[in-house]
Amino acid sequence: MTPLERLEQVFQEHAGDEALVWRDRAYRFGELAELADDVAEELERSGITPGSVAALEADFSPSGIAALIALLRRAAIVVPWAGTQPTVREKALRVAQAEWIVSCQDDGSVKCVETSQTADHDLYQKLRSQRHPGIVLFSSGSTGEPKATVHDAACLLDKFRKPFSAPRTAAFLLFDHIGGLDVLFFGLFGHGCLITVEDRSPGAVLRAVERHRGELLPASPTFLHLMLMGGYHEQYDLTSLKTIAYGTEPMPDTTLSQLSAALPHVRLVQTYGLSELGALRTQSRDSQSTWVKIKGEGVDWRVVDGMLQLKTPTAMLGYLNAPSPFTEDGWYMTGDRVEIEGDYLRILGRESEIINVGGEKVYPAEVENVLLQVEGVAEAVVSGEPNPITGKIVVARIRPSGLDFDAKELRQRIKRHCREHLEAFKIPVRITFDDEAQHGARFKKIRAASNNSNAEEADLPVEKSAPP
């Protein structure tokens, strides 16, 4: 049985169960199945053939989910697009060679529009030759070109084939994000209920958890930090919540211990997902620990020069617009630097985000963690800035807790605190304040572009004296 056949079976067996809460209304599996059939007819009418590349502009609405299922059943190659990044839409659709744009209308129907592009990429040809549906996801790399990853949907969904039950899950992550799609399919295959939210603010998400008795909340550390800071968790009844799964960026220890103290009844687990590999199963050592075991059938890991490499059956076929990130023997180079302790791993951060100060390595997450401990600091983003003396210096952008603050006094307080907790080369040299929120629609930190510019660094005269 293929994964999609299994999904069909789940839809039939659980036709009367809640599959989705959208705009506070519950939809049953039977309703979603009918909608998917309607979309299938529309795809047929429009002439979307198997193997066509179709951008799907949608979110977790009943028609969006129905369209995704219908397209996959048709063995189309789907490019989910949640529309949170309008500035890169044109470029992304061009990179993906989208031949069709399928969008959800307000009345629940879908509209299919043909583009003038032809999708002839080798990876697409490979999917077509096997008659497998595909999914194209953009890697949410912090800088540079968005990289388009091509997945064989049959491989990506294979792990859901065995029967299991999923909890009622809040859809915090996005429709075009590997974590968001994983949560969606986890819920559908496990006949759980997906609780969608109007927006991704702490208030809206927790309100949905309270109102619809959410049991699982997948979220980013940035979101969780904002939730704690604003005291949102105290305003809503979260007794139904059993698990918070955090991922997408490193979790600061401070946030984790605050979270564990604030919600003692909730199990905290870390997830590890990459657009390139799919969402992997992990097991946290305990709720207070950022050490994880990477699990999952057929998933293997190794560490080479301190960097994590993974081999997974759910790995993408490749990038449309970038060289292969796999080693010759098929290991994916994550670019994540890790520490190992027995079977457990701790993810320190992206190698590309590490700031090299006179030869010493600084992990932005470590410094941000210390900055967040300072009273008066609401958010902190640390990045590198070119400097001729040490190559790079550490700079911090701080959003203060209130508008009423003395910049000079706060800067001194921050530096004093940093001196007690960080080595000299890790202390932000330049500290600026602004009151803009520092996270994007994905509730992930936005770091300055300068920290990835290795080319820029190479051009600078770097004094080779190491810092103390």
Next chain:
Amino acid sequence: MADNERVLGVIRDAVEEINSTLPEDQQLEFSEETALFGPSGALDSMGLVNFVVAVEQGLEEEFGVSVVLADEKAMSRRTSPFRTVGSLKDYIHTLLEEKQHV
């Protein structure tokens, strides 16, 4: 020259700021002869980086211009402007004059 006092004032503030981070026995004195960075200087590379940024921020506040002290031009000078307080002061004057002529 009034500017001279203002520039020295900015450097003095930066020295004080750095001193607040240094142990008792490594405190910088403030005079034009005070050695900053070099064989007899009191600052290590991180100290210098912090000091330079403090002076840059001070100049921006005092003169309303953004001055980059540590760049390729400064690093390629035969005599580093960061040797002493005096040499730094002279270098700042040169940069400020250049700014005014642009």
